[in-house]
Amino acid sequence: MNGSGDGLRSELEQVPFFEEAMLELQSVHKRFGGLHAVNDVSFKVAPGSIKAVIGPNGAGKTTLFNLISGNLPITSGTIYFQGSEIQGKKPHQIAHLGMARTFQNIKLFHGLSALECVMVGRHVQSRAGFFAGMFSLPSTWNEERAIRERSMELLELMQIAEFAEVEATSLAFGQQRAVEMARALAAEPRLLLLDEPAAGLNIYETAEVARLICRIRDMGITVLLVEHDMSLVMDISDEIVVLSFGQKLAEDIPFNIQKNAEVIKIYLGEDDAITA
Amino acid sequence: MKRRKNLAIAALCLAAVCVHLLTLLTGTQFYLTQATMAAYYGLVIIGLGALMGYAGQISIGHAGFFAIGGYLAASLTTRNLAVFQETWPLRGLDALNMLKTGQDLSGDLLLTVSPWAACGIAVTTAALIALVIGIPVLKLKGHYLAMATLGFGTIIYRILLASPYFGEADGISEVPGFTLLPAMGTLGPIVVSGDAGLRVVNYYLAWGVLIVGTLLLLNLIGSRVGRALRSLHSSEEAAEAAGIDTSRFKLQVFVLSAVYAAIAGVLLTHFNGGIGPSEASVMKSVRYVALVAVGGMTNLWGTLLMGVGLTFLSLRGVFGTYDDAVFGMILIFVMLFAPEGILSLRLKLFFQKIFLGARS
Numbered sequence: 001m002n003g004s005g006d007g008l009r010s011e012l013e014q015v016p017f018f019e020e021a022m023l024e025l026q027s028v029h030k031r032f033g034g035l036h037a038v039n040d041v042s043f044k045v046a047p048g049s050i051k052a053v054i055g056p057n058g059a060g061k062t063t064l065f066n067l068i069s070g071n072l073p074i075t076s077g078t079i080y081f082q083g084s085e086i087q088g089k090k091p092h093q094i095a096h097l098g099m100a101r102t103f104q105n106i107k108l109f110h111g112l113s114a115l116e117c118v119m120v121g122r123h124v125q126s127r128a129g130f131f132a133g134m135f136s137l138p139s140t141w142n143e144e145r146a147i148r149e150r151s152m153e154l155l156e157l158m159q160i161a162e163f164a165e166v167e168a169t170s171l172a173f174g175q176q177r178a179v180e181m182a183r184a185l186a187a188e189p190r191l192l193l194l195d196e197p198a199a200g201l202n203i204y205e206t207a208e209v210a211r212l213i214c215r216i217r218d219m220g221i222t223v224l225l226v227e228h229d230m231s232l233v234m235d236i237s238d239e240i241v242v243l244s245f246g247q248k249l250a251e252d253i254p255f256n257i258q259k260n261a262e263v264i265k266i267y268l269g270e271d272d273a274i275t276a
Numbered sequence: 277m278k279r280r281k282n283l284a285i286a287a288l289c290l291a292a293v294c295v296h297l298l299t300l301l302t303g304t305q306f307y308l309t310q311a312t313m314a315a316y317y318g319l320v321i322i323g324l325g326a327l328m329g330y331a332g333q334i335s336i337g338h339a340g341f342f343a344i345g346g347y348l349a350a351s352l353t354t355r356n357l358a359v360f361q362e363t364w365p366l367r368g369l370d371a372l373n374m375l376k377t378g379q380d381l382s383g384d385l386l387l388t389v390s391p392w393a394a395c396g397i398a399v400t401t402a403a404l405i406a407l408v409i410g411i412p413v414l415k416l417k418g419h420y421l422a423m424a425t426l427g428f429g430t431i432i433y434r435i436l437l438a439s440p441y442f443g444e445a446d447g448i449s450e451v452p453g454f455t456l457l458p459a460m461g462t463l464g465p466i467v468v469s470g471d472a473g474l475r476v477v478n479y480y481l482a483w484g485v486l487i488v489g490t491l492l493l494l495n496l497i498g499s500r501v502g503r504a505l506r507s508l509h510s511s512e513e514a515a516e517a518a519g520i521d522t523s524r525f526k527l528q529v530f531v532l533s534a535v536y537a538a539i540a541g542v543l544l545t546h547f548n549g550g551i552g553p554s555e556a557s558v559m560k561s562v563r564y565v566a567l568v569a570v571g572g573m574t575n576l577w578g579t580l581l582m583g584v585g586l587t588f589l590s591l592r593g594v595f596g597t598y599d600d601a602v603f604g605m606i607l608i609f610v611m612l613f614a615p616e617g618i619l620s621l622r623l624k625l626f627f628q629k630i631f632l633g634a635r636s
Contacts, residue, residue: 095517
């Protein structure tokens with residue numbers, strides 16, 4: 001276990017590891033009482049790749065995400081992020097190590113404008129503290145301006161710059177999703193976790209999201225996503241992990257996953273008439 | 277944004293001067309006494325406003341922090357410490373020239389702490405208590421947090437009421453003035469005290485403290501930490517995911533609001549020349565919460581104006597013996613008809629229509 005303060009150091013010491021895998025899960029378990037929500041799941045996410053986690057409802061995908069981002073404590077197992085163990089760390093500590101995420105049910109901040117929401121995302125990239133803020137020390141002015149400019153650029157990237165001053169929670173659904181994505185990108189993460197980025201979007205918007213995710217990958221950010229929309233997953237993923245009832249059923253490239261008999265079975269049912 | 281803030285602060289300064297001139301013109305300078313007290317209570321209320329409105333953490337125990345500040349300042353500057361003269365804390369204070377010696381009625385040595393040192397001790401103690409209470413309590417949310425802080429307030433109230441050192445039900449009286457600055461040249465000394473001759477100085481001092489307090493809070497809210505506080509208000513999960521150490525920031529703003537309350541307690545106690553246990557009562561805490569709500573949770577200006585305004589009316593005795601009942605009624609009406617505060621009511625639209633023409 002690493003202490004909270006030496007995250008950066010241990011990250012530097014273990015650079016060779018992170019060449020291997022951006023993220024690595026080793027037999028991760030999560031129990032809620034009697035329910036085995038995540039059961040012995042292991043996989044790796046290669047740097048610079050897009051990896052998708054799919055599975056029917058209740059397969060444990062979102063739980064798995066919450067374990068990786070630290071929102072839920074894991075029951076047993078190990079999670080390596082850039083070579084260092086992160087299980088047991090708090091979500092904000094993991095965020096400081098370079099992981100950002102979005103939420104399935106969008107979580108924007110009431111009373112903050114779209115721009116301010118994205119500026120919150122810059123938190124890990126800035127340092128002005130309590131007293132610096134209270135006394136509005138000159139040292140904070142440049143940082144504040146930089147935060148604002150960078151956040152504005154991200155809103156432009158998401159094509160929602162015109163709504164910068166609008167209260168984020170009053171925006172349309174798709175725009176809120178874009179604000180959330182911008183907030184996650186504002187942290188300049190190495191790994192971005194996207195929890196159902198296309199949920200509730202129409203096919204045009206979904207295609208837009210697909211282009212965006214590829215663009216994020218091209219920026220050098222590794223992407224791990226949970227998604228229901230098969231067309232999106234099959235189009236953009238480098239590799240896919242299939243979960244069913246908390247267990248890893250398959251892990252392969254999209255082409256093979258599409259032909260995997262077991263995967264077809266859990267999605268379409270066990271009826272012989274269909275498989276025949 | 278920044279310019280608007282400075283303009284509003286300037287307007288507040290101007291308003292303070294105007295009130296003074298108005299009392300001069302109408303010969304009602306005695307109003308300044310209550311205006312001074314209202315400003316100190318205003319300091320408690322804006323501090324609580326930052327905690328409740330922006331960070332979203334309720335506290336029904338802030339009268340406790342006010343009382344810790346006030347009572348420690350009062351007791352340290354009045355209680356005779358001659359028996360402890362040779363102990364190390366007093367020697368230390370003596371070395372720093374922070375003790376005051378005199379003679380009591382029977383001619384024995386009277387040893388008390390100077391107001392500056394007492395103020396420092398009182399505010400530091402309040403901050404430390406806030407820290408110690410805050411670490412476990414701020415893990416709670418909503419109703420549970422309200423209950424826990426209510427419990428804290430009650431404990432402080434009961435301790436003060438039971439302890440002979442703090443004067444039990446009588447409280448502490450004959451607290452000396454607090455000389456902030458000695459007389460220099462032609463300028464008189466700046467002393468926090470209820471002396472009629474110092475009324476105007478104290479009025480400006482209180483408003484100065486309140487305005488500086490407001491400015492610092494406005495700065496904070498607009499800063500990186502302020503954004504973090506506002507974000508954890510609606511979703512701690514998302515704030516954490518953005519790298520915000522939510523428990524740490526909650527604790528910091530809790531301590532800050534306790535320090536505001538304690539400073540107000542110290543200064544008001546010196547101004548009034550005493551403090552009684554009613555200042556620590558739960559009714560006071562509830563009143564502070566009510567005033568924050570009336571002003572509009574996320575509206576520091578509304579909180580400031582409503583807090584100071586209603587406290588002033590209450591201190592003038594406008595609500596008579598129905599004081600607490602009136603505040604209860606106000607709280608109910610605000611929650612029903614203007615949950616975002618009085619200032620959010622049609623007033624904004626009204627002013628927009630006047631100044632910008634009917635656009636909406």
